[in-house]
Amino acid sequence: QKEVEQDPGPLSVPEGAIVSLNCTYSNSAFQYFMWYRQYSRKGPELLMYTYSSGNKEDGRFTAQVDKSSKYISLFIRDSQPSDSATYLCAMAGTGGGNKLTFGTGTQLKVEL
Amino acid sequence: DTAVSQTPKYLVTQMGNDKSIKCEQNLGHDTMYWYKQDSKKFLKIMFSYNNKELIINETVPNRFSPKSPDKAHLNLHINSLELGDSAVYFCASSRQADSGNTIYFGEGSWLTVV
Numbered sequence: 019q020k021e022v023e024q025d026p027g028p029l030s031v032p033e034g035a036i037v038s039l040n041c042t043y044s045n046s047a048f049q050y051f052m053w054y055r056q057y058s059r060k061g062p063e064l065l066m067y068t069y070s071s072g073n074k075e076d077g078r079f080t081a082q083v084d085k086s087s088k089y090i091s092l093f094i095r096d097s098q099p100s101d102s103a104t105y106l107c108a109m110a111g112t113g114g115g116n117k118l119t120f121g122t123g124t125q126l127k128v129e130l
Numbered sequence: 131d132t133a134v135s136q137t138p139k140y141l142v143t144q145m146g147n148d149k150s151i152k153c154e155q156n157l158g159h160d161t162m163y164w165y166k167q168d169s170k171k172f173l174k175i176m177f178s179y180n181n182k183e184l185i186i187n188e189t190v191p192n193r194f195s196p197k198s199p200d201k202a203h204l205n206l207h208i209n210s211l212e213l214g215d216s217a218v219y220f221c222a223s224s225r226q227a228d229s230g231n232t233i234y235f236g237e238g239s240w241l242t243v244v
Contacts, residue, residue: 062220104171106173
């Protein structure tokens with residue numbers, strides 16, 4: 019079993035839809051939770067960053083962390099075709115260096 | 131200016147060859163990384179250097195040898211390339227090596243071994 023599980027999709031939604039992306043994890047030592055967006059043939063870029071449990075909102079994006087359930091989510095409101103990309107969740111514990119453990123990524127397509 | 135730049139972007143080479151990928155960051159960060167992304171998009175850390183010192187070395191074959199001449203550069207040399215080495219290699223950097231420091235990725239180097 020992988021430390022971080024993420025549905026690979028693909029997920030196809032109409033423009034304007036609310037998108038929900040999720041990851042589960044097994045390592046209770048994870049304290050830092052991130053979402054990266056990766057466009058085709060590009061490097062991952064940081065979208066959201068959360069420490070420990072709770073919610074964080076940035077524009078159309080909301081990240082949620084539920085450490086008790088070992089479950090994190092990313093919500094995208096009013097999705098746009100430019101949101102079409104692969105979304106990677108990533109996590110890190112304390113100590114041992116700044117080592118990110120990634121999910122496999124969910125491919126999202128927002129259609130006109 | 132690109133924050134984390136790596137060259138070459140695309141590399142096609144034959145099995146058994148030796149190749150290098152270069153990486154430079156202009157963010158003034160102390161810590162640099164190499165990550166590998168396989169054909170299923172799974173991204174996994176290979177190495178991490180902090181101020182030219184190796185601090186993370188995952189179970190990577192010793193055919194892979196990172197070199198950090200200074201804290202702004204981290205190169206990856208691969209000896210005796212194998213078909214299974216075909217992947218995308220991402221260089222990255224963060225301000226410090228402590229957990230929680232935001233990691234910034236380069237654009238990737240697509241390596242194909244034939």
